[in-house]
Amino acid sequence: MSEVTGTTWTVYDANSMTQAEVYGHVLCDIGEERDDVVGLTADLAKSTKIGLFGEKFPERFFNVGIAEQNLFGVASGMALSGLTPFVSTMAAFASMRACEQVRTDICYQNLNCKIIATHGGISFGTAGSTHNAQEDVAIMRSFPNMTVIIPADGIETANAVRACVDWDGPVYIRVGRGFEPTWYDSEEYGFQIGKAVTVSEGTDITLICCGVTVLQAAEAAKALKAEDGLSVRVLNLHTIKPLDEEAVLRAVQETRRIITFEEHTVHGGLGSAVADVIAASGKGCAFEKVGLPDAFSLVGYPEDLYAHYKLDTNGIIEKVREVMGRDFEEDEDWEDEV
Incomplete structure (x- = not known):
């Protein structure tokens, strides 16, 4: 106090x-x-x-x-x-x-x-x-x-x-301008610079987020479990540099589907940093970056913009269902993917 x-x-x-x-x-x-x-x-x-x-x-x-x-x-x-x-x-x-x-x-x-x-x-x-x-x-x-x-x-x-x-x-x-809703209710959750925080465990797909998208992804994970029976891992990758490569690669190995969400252009931010790690590993997975497109943002209230760019809970649910519907090679043999 x-x-x-x-x-x-x-x-x-x-x-x-x-x-x-x-x-x-x-x-x-x-x-x-x-x-x-x-x-x-x-x-x-x-x-x-x-x-x-x-x-x-x-x-x-x-x-x-x-x-x-x-x-x-x-x-x-x-x-x-x-x-x-x-x-x-x-x-x-x-x-x-x-x-x-x-x-x-x-x-x-x-x-x-x-x-x-x-x-x-x-x-x-x-x-x-x-x-x-x-x-x-x-x-x-x-x-x-x-x-x-x-x-x-x-x-x-x-x-x-x-x-x-x-x-x-x-x-x-x-940080934001203000009135960003809170996710954590205590300081005691293991924050360390350079280390991701696991918001929820999951085996079907991993959502890697930062900033305001953490809360939205956490709420989406709950809804997807209740409505679709999906086990959704949510990682709060609060430190973009240095990146927690170990957490990213563990998610690739254990869930084989990765989506990043960020309040930033899809070029050069969180999604690009995660993609670099995955590409360098030689491991294959279904992967997508969600953020602001290669265009200047529309003008409007933040909540409306988050909904427009699929960064709110509904948008995240929609994107997860889309990625889960994709076909890709999902075997345990990594040799053909190196």
């Missing part, structure tokens, strides 16, 4: 708090424990909720104005001086407007800078393509030294933010 700006909260209040709000409160807790932690933003203290840290530690908070490239340049200098900067801006701005500075100033020098990027994916769907971040994961995971995490909900956001403080090197944590 923590006292923050006159209020008392616990992480279990995440049911009524946005991912960004949870981040803001957790960062305040971290700031009490470590005086090397500083906060930076580019005129988005309120929107990204890092302003909570600024209110509590004004001498350790820096607003550089609407200058994202300068934001990351300043952060790199602070990291070189021994500080641990937490940088908050929208995901579209962190990954694209300041792309060169993140790559060269931070990743090239392998600096201990933590980027908490809000408004990820199409969570700010009414703002349109200028503010959507449907390419950011592909960009960030391509940078050497960068760790990429997409928490499923507010509780996992809390775990990720706490874990990243002691994780060496740059980290990119992508």
Whole structure:
């Protein structure tokens, strides 16, 4: 429990708090424990909720104005001086407007800078393509030294933010705009950077998810068991880089059918990372990536967009039934598939 700006909260209040709000409160807790932690933003203290840290530690908070490239340049200098900067801006701005500075100033020098990027994916769907971040994961995971995490909900956001403080090197944590429903009801479920979390066991098919699709896949798995008698494994692959290759290959071996779901373009994100692992293994399986197509997203409320792109529970059920209906070689002899 923590006292923050006159209020008392616990992480279990995440049911009524946005991912960004949870981040803001957790960062305040971290700031009490470590005086090397500083906060930076580019005129988005309120929107990204890092302003909570600024209110509590004004001498350790820096607003550089609407200058994202300068934001990351300043952060790199602070990291070189021994500080641990937490940088908050929208995901579209962190990954694209300041792309060169993140790559060269931070990743090239392998600096201990933590980027908490809000408004990820199409969570700010009414703002349109200028503010959507449907390419950011592909960009960030391509940078050497960068760790990429997409928490499923507010509780996992809390775990990720706490874990990243002691994780060496740059980290990119992508959260939504707000009001993403929670899946976890406790912090104690075994979160580790780089390790998948098994949401449900299954032997017929595996759904590999991250972010908002974790809850939707979990609900779909329950419905498919009740209505179709299917045993559906759901993996929360919250860390896109480094990827838990062992969990992916175990799913291929044990279920032989894999579908990935992500709030990101199907090019270069979670699905592509999983496909790389499967291809390199030489193992065959029925496989499909579900995410945003190779087109700029429609404009609309996030819930409507998730339904349109088949990222909600109904869409996931539909896709599972489609993949289960496919014919493919399903024998125990892998030799002809290497």
